[in-house]
Amino acid sequence: MICPACHSNSSSLEVKNPKDVEYFSERKVDSSFMKCNRCASLFQHPWPSAEELGTLYPEDYQNYTRKDIALLSRFVDMQNRAVARNFVKTFGQNISVLDFGCGDGRFLQSLHEEGLKDLVGYEPHMRGDGVYSNAGYVLATDLPAIQDKSFDIIRMNHVIEHLSSVDDTMRSLANLLAPGGKILVQTPNPDTLTRKIFKKFWGALHYPYHTVLFTPEGMKAGAARWSLRVSSVQGSAMPTGWSMSLENILKTATKSKRRGRLPIYGFLAMGGMAINIMEKALVPKRTAILDYVLEAGQ
Numbered sequence: 001m002i003c004p005a006c007h008s009n010s011s012s013l014e015v016k017n018p019k020d021v022e023y024f025s026e027r028k029v030d031s032s033f034m035k036c037n038r039c040a041s042l043f044q045h046p047w048p049s050a051e052e053l054g055t056l057y058p059e060d061y062q063n064y065t066r067k068d069i070a071l072l073s074r075f076v077d078m079q080n081r082a083v084a085r086n087f088v089k090t091f092g093q094n095i096s097v098l099d100f101g102c103g104d105g106r107f108l109q110s111l112h113e114e115g116l117k118d119l120v121g122y123e124p125h126m127r128g129d130g131v132y133s134n135a136g137y138v139l140a141t142d143l144p145a146i147q148d149k150s151f152d153i154i155r156m157n158h159v160i161e162h163l164s165s166v167d168d169t170m171r172s173l174a175n176l177l178a179p180g181g182k183i184l185v186q187t188p189n190p191d192t193l194t195r196k197i198f199k200k201f202w203g204a205l206h207y208p209y210h211t212v213l214f215t216p217e218g219m220k221a222g223a224a225r226w227s228l229r230v231s232s233v234q235g236s237a238m239p240t241g242w243s244m245s246l247e248n249i250l251k252t253a254t255k256s257k258r259r260g261r262l263p264i265y266g267f268l269a270m271g272g273m274a275i276n277i278m279e280k281a282l283v284p285k286r287t288a289i290l291d292y293v294l295e296a297g298q
């Protein structure tokens, strides 16, 4: 088996037969998370095909517009707006943006509210109850539909870790960059304290949906293959390393069959956020979630 991040063929078993206590999906084959002996990225073995992955996502997958988790839904909205404001401050309004894996399109909607006009969302797993219809952007459900455009910014927010064809997808996206364009990747980082503490319960394993979890070293190796380079790595203020891991432990201990988030999750997220802010200050490149900027060039 080959590490999808750095292509080393040497790896060790990390978690055997992981369990999904969020939606209770299972692969039909026995599977594990392996850890690359060279770059320490984690990846599923056997590697799932795009077809298989497509069958694993349930209808209610991470649907944060549900009324029974109104607090979380408001939090996600607030966070989107804050990130969108910051985004406009950094990049200005006169840019073209592709949100690759845009989910229900909330982030694009927030960018639209901030005055951006050239917005495209790509989402292969659309659901009927999102906010698509409210937003001022173009939505594509297949990649060929956007092949003749180019973008100043391509955003991949918690997307790269879900891919099956990692190299093909990243090369296609690199080709869609306008001169000087950037790909913004936010993704979990296995080189972090919570992975070591929580092991098989680590929230970011998110089996079977996460196929690969890049370390910064793994991302650097991948970027070189995609004719890109990592121009920035930053720790991110996201509580999930703590809150999703603790929720996994709670659900496992109580044999909970509840789908998705527990009602207590809002409190776990608040506590996780407080610890995460300290982590970001103390070990800025070892938080559970990292923000990468990828640009053209080696």
Ligand SMILES: [Zn+2]
Pocket: 003, 004, 005, 006, 007, 008, 036, 037, 038, 039, 040, 041, 218
């Ligand atoms: Zn590797």
